[in-house]
Amino acid sequence: MLSKSKIFFKGIVAVLPHMLSVIPFGIITGAIGVELGFDPILVYATSLIIFGGASQIIFMQLLSGGASSLVAITSVGVINSRHLLYGAVLSEYLEKLSFIKKLIISYFIVDQGFAESNKYLRQNKNLSNPHYYVLGTGVTLWFCWQLSTISGIILGSFIPEELGLKFAIPLTFLAIIVNDLRKLDHVFVMLVSGFASLILFNAPFKSYIILSPIVALIAAFIMLRFKK
Amino acid sequence: MTWFSIIVSGIVTYFSRMAMVALIDREMLGTKVKEVLNYVPAAVFPAIIFPGVFFNDFGFLVEITDPKIYGAIVALVVGFYSRSVIATIVSGLLSYWFIIFFLLR
Numbered sequence: 001m002l003s004k005s006k007i008f009f010k011g012i013v014a015v016l017p018h019m020l021s022v023i024p025f026g027i028i029t030g031a032i033g034v035e036l037g038f039d040p041i042l043v044y045a046t047s048l049i050i051f052g053g054a055s056q057i058i059f060m061q062l063l064s065g066g067a068s069s070l071v072a073i074t075s076v077g078v079i080n081s082r083h084l085l086y087g088a089v090l091s092e093y094l095e096k097l098s099f100i101k102k103l104i105i106s107y108f109i110v111d112q113g114f115a116e117s118n119k120y121l122r123q124n125k126n127l128s129n130p131h132y133y134v135l136g137t138g139v140t141l142w143f144c145w146q147l148s149t150i151s152g153i154i155l156g157s158f159i160p161e162e163l164g165l166k167f168a169i170p171l172t173f174l175a176i177i178v179n180d181l182r183k184l185d186h187v188f189v190m191l192v193s194g195f196a197s198l199i200l201f202n203a204p205f206k207s208y209i210i211l212s213p214i215v216a217l218i219a220a221f222i223m224l225r226f227k228k
Numbered sequence: 229m230t231w232f233s234i235i236v237s238g239i240v241t242y243f244s245r246m247a248m249v250a251l252i253d254r255e256m257l258g259t260k261v262k263e264v265l266n267y268v269p270a271a272v273f274p275a276i277i278f279p280g281v282f283f284n285d286f287g288f289l290v291e292i293t294d295p296k297i298y299g300a301i302v303a304l305v306v307g308f309y310s311r312s313v314i315a316t317i318v319s320g321l322l323s324y325w326f327i328i329f330f331l332l333r
Contacts, residue, residue, distance in 0.1 A: 050237050059233070175317050193278075216275075
């Protein structure tokens, strides 16, 4: 029987390799926030309150580009709808927790932590305290994320504008989906989303950021019907 | 106003994490919905990538010779073969900088 702290520690170790991408991503997020003209306190507040790299970057990019709050908030919602899936999968292991503990652990559910927890917990179904594993991954990622965005905010004020750091935004997101490029069905959905965004780019209120994913998800839904 | 948006976005994000864990029975999400949710990253991120590469700061399509396009192609190829997040970003930025600082000067 593994003790709680051992399980927690296993969670920490499992996400360590992800730091290779999480830390640079955090630095970029902080630096871009400053580059886009936001107050450093505001940039950091997104790390603490939103705590999700992709949504933080998109949120700041949209607001600095003149989008309304409603569009920025809605697009954050669309991006984060993937968490529903994570929650649904992890809830099997978190069922026995009290409501308060569920509320606390939810804050720490992030992509990399979910991926590792899902992998480990599926192979260790009889673990007595599985939530310590989830917590180990989440808390580790949380600390690294806070520290790396703060470093990015500090670095960002020194990075000259001629470097065009804004180009790091599309590159960062490309890096996030690059592993899915080997799956043809995913590539199809990506192309639908990408071309939709080019066509819809000048639609009012920057709504392309919400409409393109919706178009692509409808395409995914239709594709799934044909696959069967 | 920005503070307000950050806080509401934070609540929305937190809700997306918490809903299935604490509020909703997971059986509520049918297999169909789960299958479609799998594609959320593929549906969301290209809508940021494509405009970031193919539009300039003024909202116009860039020319086919734009350095961003070549930076993105390098990043795509490097990323595909290396499967590394850092290699993807760094190769894209370096090739972009190489073009704007050496080739275009």
